[in-house]
Amino acid sequence: MRGAFSKARKVTSNENALYKLETVRDEDWDFLIWISSQMKWEIYAYLFIVIWNNTEFGEDRMFEFREETMSMIRYVRKLNKSMCIDDRKAKEFINLFNDYRDYRIDNYFAERNRLITFVLRELEAHGLKNKSDFYEQLKVLPMKQKKKLRDIVIDRMKVLIDMTPYNDKSLMNSGKNDKNNLKDELDALKNEKDILCEQIFELQKENSKYQAAHGNLTNLGFSDEDPNNIFWLNKDIKNLQDLLGDFTLVSGPEYEIDVTKCNELLSFYKCNNVEVESQHGKQILSAALQRLTIETIIAETKNFFLTNSLTIEANLVTKTKEIVDLANLFTKEYAENDEIAKAIPTKIRQQVHSMLGSYAFSYDEHPLLKKISEIVLEKLNQYRKVIDDDSEEDNEIIPIIRKIVQLFFYRLEAHPIIPAYNFYENGTEINPLFMESAGTKSKDMKKLEVEICSFPVIAIFDTDNDKSDNVFSKALIIPKTKSNNNTSLETAITTPNE
Known part of the structure; x- marks a missing residue:
């Protein structure tokens, strides 16, 4: 392969950036091809750290950085649990992610630079050429492109994790992959990608027609980049489902279940004649715990808002409803035939709930998150306990609660017609x-x-x-x-x- 990332043209002195993305030659995109062709998860782990190291952030990106780092750690644990990597290697990469997170947040510059030097050396050992040119180019990429590059890395990491049913213990012992199964998996992924691309194209066409017909002032839909666009919303829902699935695991030596209590729970959901200690029974139990978690969080959030109606989140929703109701009355009385005026109440609701769906309960110490996390953990511990000393249940439940509250209380309300x-x-x-x-x-x-x-x-x-x-x-x-x-x-x- 030619140089994986050749240097772009320098920009004249009256321009800010040292390099311009527009001047990158065709060969420079060999690097993206190199990324997409990799089948080693270690490369994506290293790339994740390098990209974040070239991303400036303050409080607005701190939460995103923490959450993405936790996702990468979770993927490494999945590889370990599926017997694809041994405990030593899993611990090595988990420590790598934790160290970088701590060095970055606490501003340990010397330690952080040593870690980045190590990571770049490892990438070079895995085939990355001209690492210094690549590193310089990363520095001048716009934030949106850095975010998309991280998304590619995380998505590819998840694809490799999804292939782990083929990577059982026998593969560790033999070191050989089942090429036929891998080819089938790749073909299935390509087909799924083609279907998704067609759906996106149709949605874009439909959205364009809608905007052309009604104009921006009356357009109640979402742009392609808006997080509440149905494509991105569905992606976030899949991510939430993955988090719930990991959190409610009951299989493995680190979990201890109370058979009597679990049978009572399954009976409550009318799942009778289930052998809870069998493998299939544990799958059903895990699904029941996921539903219990969602229902508990929704119910307790409603209770919290009833008893804490003056919190800024609850108050904002209440006042918005009052304004929307008044605007609807005004429109009906004075502007019933004005399409722009009729769209204003819905736009107000959308904007407020979209903001809440992105930023509400962003810090982990929020009273709602702390209270509900205690209730959920206490309830789930009636049925299964994690006996692993290194369990991070307290940390894992917080983002789940946040995502569920933001989704069911705010993000769905941001749509023109509220989904059920x-x-x-x-x-x-x-x-x-x-x-x-x-x-x-x-x-x-x-x-x-x-x-x-x-x-x-x-x-x-x-x-x-x-x-x-x-x-x-x-x-x-x-x-x-x-x-x-x-x-x-x-x-x-x-x-x-x-």
Whole structure:
């Protein structure tokens, strides 16, 4: 391969940046090809640190930095649990991420520079050429491009993690990969990418027509870059589902379950005749704990707002509702035929809830996060306990609570038509429009019904016809063979503000 990253043209003295992205030659993009072709997770781990080291941040990016670092640590732990790497290597990389986080936040410049020198040397050993040119180019990239580069690294890391079902203990012993399975996995990912690209293209066309017809003043949709755009919202929901799945694990020597209590929980969700100590039973139990976690957080958040109505978040929502109601009355009285005036109440609601969905409860010591984390952990510990001394449950639950509150109380409310959400009950007929189950083929759906629903469907429903105008996220379910007394499709829905 030619130099993985050749130097760009220097800019004249009256320009600020030393390098310009527009002047990078075709060969310079060999570096991006090099990134996308890598199959070693270690390279993405090192790249993650190097990119962040060239990203300036204050309080506004501190939370993003912490959360992304925790995600990378979580991926390393997954590799370790799936027996792809040994304990020594897992500890080595976890320490690397923790050290960089601490050096960066606490401004230990000397230690941080030594760590970066080590990381760049490792990247060079893995095939990166002209590392100094690459490092200089990173410095002048705009923040948006640095963010997209980090997204690529994190997404590729997740793709490699998703392939770990093939990387069992036998692979550690033999050191050989199943090439056929890997090829199938890559082909499936390519097909999924093509489908997503087509969907994005159609959404962009639809959005363009909408904006052209109504103009910016009456446009209630979201731009492609807006975090509440359905594409990015769905991506964040998938991330939340992954966090919940990790947090509610019950398989492994580090977990101890109370069989009696767990049977009571499964009975509450009408999951009868489940052998809770079997592998399948533990999957159902984990799904039940995920649903319990979501329901508890939503219920306790409502209670918190009722008893703490003067907090800035609760007060902002209350005052916004008052203004929106008054604006609707005014429009109806004086400007019923003015499309711009009629859009203003909805735009006010959207803007306020969009802001809250991005920034509410950003610091970990917020009273709501602390109180609900104690309640959730106490409730889950009735059913399963983590006996690992190095458990970080207290730290892991905080971002989960934050994401659930921001999603169900604010981000859904930011949409022109507010989506509803619903958990499907045991025995409900499976509808592929609203539900999905890992490993279940569409042709088998008619023979199955819901055993447990771990994450609710989020959609704009047409309740008269059991259809949906727009599904934001399908319900996650574990199916079972149909019984004789299965129920019809549940159409009861819950809106975020109920």
